[in-house]
Amino acid sequence: MGSSTSVRQLLSSLPEELRRDAELLLSHLLSVKPWELYFLNELPREVLARFNELLRRRLEGQPLAYLIGEWDCMGRTFKLEPGVLVPRPETELLIEKVLERIKDEPLTGLEIGVGSGCIAVNLLLERPGLKVTGVDVSEKALRVAALNAERHGVTGRLKLLKGDLYRPVEGQRFDFIVSNPPYLPEAAWPELPPEVRAEDKTALVAGRKGTEVIERIVRGAPEHLKRGGWLFLEIGHDQGAFVEELLRRAGFTEVNIFKDYAGQDRVAVAQWS
Ligand SMILES: C[S@@+](CC[C@H](N)C(=O)[O-])C[C@H]1O[C@@H](n2cnc3c(N)ncnc32)[C@H](O)[C@@H]1O
Incomplete structure (x- = not known):
């Protein structure tokens, strides 16, 4: 996922079954409510890197709760x-x-x-x-x-x-x-x-x-x-x-x-x- 992608584009590029988890991961990383994500433009490069890492661990079977820590x-x-x-x-x-x-x-x-x-x-x-x-x-x-x-x-x-x-x-x-x-x-x-x-x-x-x-x-x-x-x-x-x-x-x-x-x-x- 490139750093020039908007948050909306990024989330809608994901398969439906992963989107909810991705929203929760991103809203956790950015300390915003999930619905607020759709009003954001580009993600800072380091947030995107961290998001990609958490999403990878999620796909490997890590519980979402452990990834966000609460x-x-x-x-x-x-x-x-x-x-x-x-x-x-x-x-x-x-x-x-x-x-x-x-x-x-x-x-x-x-x-x-x-x-x-x-x-x-x-x-x-x-x-x-x-x-x-x-x-x-x-x-x-x-x-x-x-x-x-x-x-x-x-x-x-x-x-x-x-x-x-x-x-x-x-x-x-x-x-x-x-x-x-x-x-x-x-x-x-x-x-x-x-x-x-x-x-x-x-x-x-x-x-x-x-x-x-x-x-x-x-x-x-x-x-x-x-x-x-x-x-x-x-x-x-x-x-x-x-x-x-x-x-x-x-x-x-x-x-x-x-x-x-x-x-x-x-x-x-x-x-x-
Ligand atoms: C199903 S979890 C429940 C945790 C929490 N109360 C909840 O509802 O989310 C069961 C808990 O019991 C603990 N446990 C398992 N066997 C136990 C034992 N013999 N004596 C005391 N605690 C035990 C586990 O470490 C675990 O934290």
């Missing part, structure tokens, strides 16, 4: 780095289900697998009376979650701890536990598109059936919830019946499985009473 969740922007899961639109349903039940009292929550912090930070911003402990096995995720807590001004109410599931919070009980755990079966991994496999496998895959981490979270939840406390889990599209049964057998009540906007099982909610 992504939105619930209309808020979160910093991201390779190795930290890109927030998915389905996770907004999980956040909404928490907000439906957790009102603004001085409450405490535990998030298992805090990742970028997109769940915990959104909850803290919506519920000023809340304090959350976020656990993750990934050092990198915890570092990015800390940056996002700072960016959104909730550092004082988000405690971040490294470790496996409940290990960092032994002996503690919370008003609720929320998790978007890894829930894909091992066999699904090789079939995933390259841009998903460019993410961290530990964030996505959980054993042969995909339910290994969910089962461990459910098993440990009664020891970490106060009486009347809630458990909120994001689950795989076909795991609703299994997780519902798992929760009932563990002694939970008010068990509900909610479907996402595509009509697939997505969120499990249950009460420990």
